[in-house]
Amino acid sequence: MSAISGGLPAADTPIARKESVRTSLWALALRRLLQNKLAMAGGIVVALMFAICFIGPLFSPYTDNKIHMALMNKPPNWKHWLGTDALGRDVLTRVMQAGRISLTVGLASMVLSVFLGSLLGAIAGYYRGIADQIIMRIGDLLLTVPSLPLLFILGALLSEWKVPPEDRMYIVMLLLSFVNWPGIARMVRGEVLSLREREFMQAATVLGLSARRKLFRHLLPNLVPLLIVIASLNIGGAVLSESVLSFFGLGVMPPTPTWGNMIDAANNLIDFQQRPWLWIPPGFCIFATVIAVNLFGDGLRDVLDPKQKR
């Protein structure tokens, strides 16, 4: 309420306090994040999800992936909490193992697309000129081609190249990053462009600092909050995309389990109608992970990105 802030006493910090302003900015952000109950709940769920998927299978007696004919398609019971699948494998264990892959793919493709997007976006925004033209035109081109058909085509290409199933997850990561970087580059470029025009950058120019110093000491640190926010919100999208691809049989393939290809069981009419334990648990895992990541990312955005205050 500017009506109020306009009249509020200016929070004049005593000069002694200004020295620690950098750390206190982060400390303040952290404190405000800790106060945001929704964001913290999200963060805890994400952490739990990672912990369960990566540590959980170690405590499971059913990790051998062997086929047990006697145990085929059992509904949930005390020995198999989420039942068993058509090959007699424990669904809970499979869900946790699938989570490892899905979360890894989500995380890795996020890292890759944020890296690619921020690097290219920063170059485009900082150096402008021909680099900007080339990078952003390629970005526009990729944004024009509808992403789902693009992913389908690339996925089909993968199948042809006979990529071994266990390596497909790496290719899926690359695919998702390839589709995602232009959006990130656009945001980062916009931020760099606006930062360039800000007084402190002009001050740095007036002071005669070198381009490198300006870029690394003055510009990049100011991008960090935006990048953290983009990264956290991007994981959710990547997990979702992976699941869509795998569901349609174009992403990671069985026997490597992912949440997406486990839901593929629903494409079988009998499994769909009568054995919901096969495909509902992985679906809920995707949902829980993505909502938790989004809540956490939004909390981060609240405390880090002043322009996006809610």
Add this chain to the structure above:
Amino acid sequence: MSAFLTKRLLYTVVILLAASLLIFSLYAWTPGDFISGNIKLTPERKAELREIYGLNKPVLERYATWMKHAFHGDLGYSLAQQKPVLTLFNEYIWNSFLLAAVSTFFTWLIAVVIGVVAAYKQYSWFDTLVMVVIFGAMSLPSFFIGLFLIKILAVDWKLLPPGGMLTTGSNATGIAYFREVVRHMTLPVVVMTLLGIGSLTRYIRGNLIDVLKQDYIRTARAKGLKERKVLFKHALRNALLPAITLVGFELPSLFGGSLIIEKIFNWPGIGQLYMQSFGLRDYPLLMGFTVLIAILTVIGTLLSDILYRVADPRVRLQ
């Protein structure tokens, strides 16, 4: 404005050309074609057919041929269905449009109402609840929620049909036909609305919260206007203004159908047509569809820019 338009149009055409070449090459590289998928054909017959369809020519030459025809309004001939691609589009696109238009309408209606109330009562329990639901909606895997609702509402409770647009073998007409279609589209519309509502509500809520902090809202209150008027005349108009740009971005999804939803609900739309054709490698159709979406995307973006300029008096004159 006209200089801006000319420049934008030119750029749009260039991007479209580049995009179509990219799409064409990708499809050309995609393994397998319509003919190799047909096991009934002898190798000689296959070679003959490839010759007829021009599948053995270099990619660039094929692209040039395709482009030449496309400029004459001919997107080619579907190999699988033996019909012109455009005729097929015309058959299927309106089903997609029906689904998309109805769900877009509900999405905007619900998003505006909820967004306004949540923004006005910021930090109330209602607002918090809305935020959680919004995040839930934004985090739903579309295919999973579709399957889940079919399982619960159609398979278990038998409240609604599980898919399709009409009951198999139905020849209902008039009111009965209408009712049947409505029953069939309820579930997909619910899912599409659910999927779209999150980000839009959030957007409207966020914009409105920003607008409510502006000086001119204080002025409106200082003038003693009713709160309803402050909210709907002064605040909402400013908050919805940037949302006008979204109308353009809706364009591809309005006419392009939804690949996933139409597939899951077996809806006879253009997205479903694409999914079928993808398995068959029916290139003319795939190419036509992808280019159609690309065209809709760039037109939508252009439309957004223009709409924004028309709507905002601040940029209208520039």
Add this chain to the structure above:
Amino acid sequence: MRDLLTIENLRTHFFAPEGTIKAVDGVSLRVREGETVCIVGESGCGKSITALSVMGLAAGSSGKVVGGRIEFDGRNLLELDKNELRTLRGHEIAMIFQEPMSSLNPVLPVGEQIMEPLIEHLKLGKKAARARAIELIAQVGIARPEQIANAYPHELSGGMLQRIMIAAAISCSPKLLIADEPTTALDVTIQAQILDMLRRFKAESNMSILLITHDLGVVAEMADYVVVMYAGKVVEEGEVTELFSHPKHPYTKGLLRSKPILNHRQDELYAIPGQVPNPLELTVSCYFHDRCGQCMDVCRSREPRLREAGERHRVACWLYEEAVAYV
């Protein structure tokens, strides 16, 4: 002259995570019919919040009037319900703001924004309201009022927009006009015109003005009575001639000294040392003590009360307390 607005011991506080900010802390003042009262002080001293409290607009997500009385024309504003207060706003009490650029709605033509209070409070029809709005635009000295009525805010200059704001404010002939730094954002030549106009309307309609400013030049030109605020409290008040000729509080003296005087070249322009204290760190004391050249021990530990210091002149300062000697 009758009292139009009486504020007694008003306290408006804001609740931030870091603590309570007492933006207005025990302010009392009085505006009589046809009188111009100026509230003076540095930015952040609570003068705008005082004004917004009168309008009932200070309360928001974090702010609240926690105590006191605001009596306007025989009614206690703090006891009115929301709707009663609303019908008073823009009708009997009007307000104009510092930033005319951002205070008008960018997507509505200015004419329509003047029409709104006419339709709301005077129940005029659209046509009549429009005709009246055009008259008002002419009255505030804008040429081609018909065309200007259709203009959007971004098409007009700051000075014109402030005139439009004034036109909307006086449209329902309010008894009290609150002007919050109305000329601060404007060029000096425009400032004089705007102030002239306010004076003219006041004379024509016996309207009272509560003028908030940090500019002593404006005070000298406009005020009948001056209230000096510092850190949420009134430190001195008096009739304008008395206060300007015999300032008592060191802060008032400082303000007057730091005002450049025309044709009176000084070697160094005086500035009050230090800054306004952090509102979260206030302790019981005279809040001005660490910037005061005449600070005594008592100033650091006890709060001075507002006391009579002459004919319609009051000051809150230990220098003028007879009790000081015995503390």
